[in-house]
Amino acid sequence: MESLEKVTDENFVPTDKKKKVGSYILGRTIGEGSFAKVRQGFHIIAKEKVAVKVVPKKALLAKESVRRNVRREAIVLQKIQHPNIVRMYEVMETENGYYLVLESVEGGEFIKYLCIKKFLPEFECRKFARQLVSAVDHLHRSNIVHRDLKLENFLLDKDLNLKIIGE
Numbered sequence: 656m657e658s659l660e661k662v663t664d665e666n667f668v669p670t671d672k673k674k675k676v677g678s679y680i681l682g683r684t685i686g687e688g689s690f691a692k693v694r695q696g697f698h699i700i701a702k703e704k705v706a707v708k709v710v711p712k713k714a715l716l717a718k719e720s721v722r723r724n725v726r727r728e729a730i731v732l733q734k735i736q737h738p739n740i741v742r743m744y745e746v747m748e749t750e751n752g753y754y755l756v757l758e759s760v761e762g763g764e765f766i767k768y769l770c771i772k773k774f775l776p777e778f779e780c781r782k783f784a785r786q787l788v789s790a791v792d793h794l795h796r797s798n799i800v801h802r803d804l805k806l807e808n809f810l811l812d813k814d815l816n817l818k819i820i821g822e
Contacts, residue, residue, distance in 0.1 A: 675699075676754050677747050681707055690714040690721045696756065705744065708755040715753075728821075729755060731799055739790035741810070741820045760818050762811030769806070786817040 674681045682695035685706065691714070696707040715722040732743035732755070742758040762768075765783075769775070775783075787809075794801055801819070808821040 676707070676749065677745075679705065679707060679754075679756065681709075690718070691725075693757075695759075704759040704761075706741075706757040706759050708757060710753045710755070712750075712752050725753060725755075729753075732757075735794065735797065735799070737790055737793045739786045739817050739819060740793070741818050757820075758818075760810040760820075761813040762815055764807070765809035765811055765817065766806040768811055768815075783817050787819070790817070790819050 678699050679696045680699060682697065684692050685695050686693035691708050691710040694707050694709055696705040697703070698705055710721075710725050715725065729743070729746050732741075733746075736742065741760060744756045744758070747754040747756070791801065791804070801821075803821050804819070808819060810818045810820055812818055
């Protein structure tokens, strides 16, 4: 088994407190929601970056609605495969929490991209609109409603393609 000290991907930024869950090393926090944190992850065997949504069991015990939402998100994301929807690779459970292993999206937040650009040419607007409509259409054809479409739930991949996150 590979040592936790030898993470080879130069873009992975591990924390001082390296935590291993399954075949993944967890790094710094890259996002936070009301009941979960998203941390950078690194798959030891495949040597690939991932995003890991960490949901503490304490949050699930405190609110039944949170438990339902996490379960629903895991079920939905396992079914969906679309180029403009963030993929989920696996779900793991430990005594302290649930770990949803998601596709790592390297291009950053769409809202930050809009703030930096300030103006998008028409061809780029059409591209993003087409990708959004394609993803939502795919969800609807699968009898799934997103329920939280907003700029904060859109990311960009390294090729500046739109990716929908959340549920």
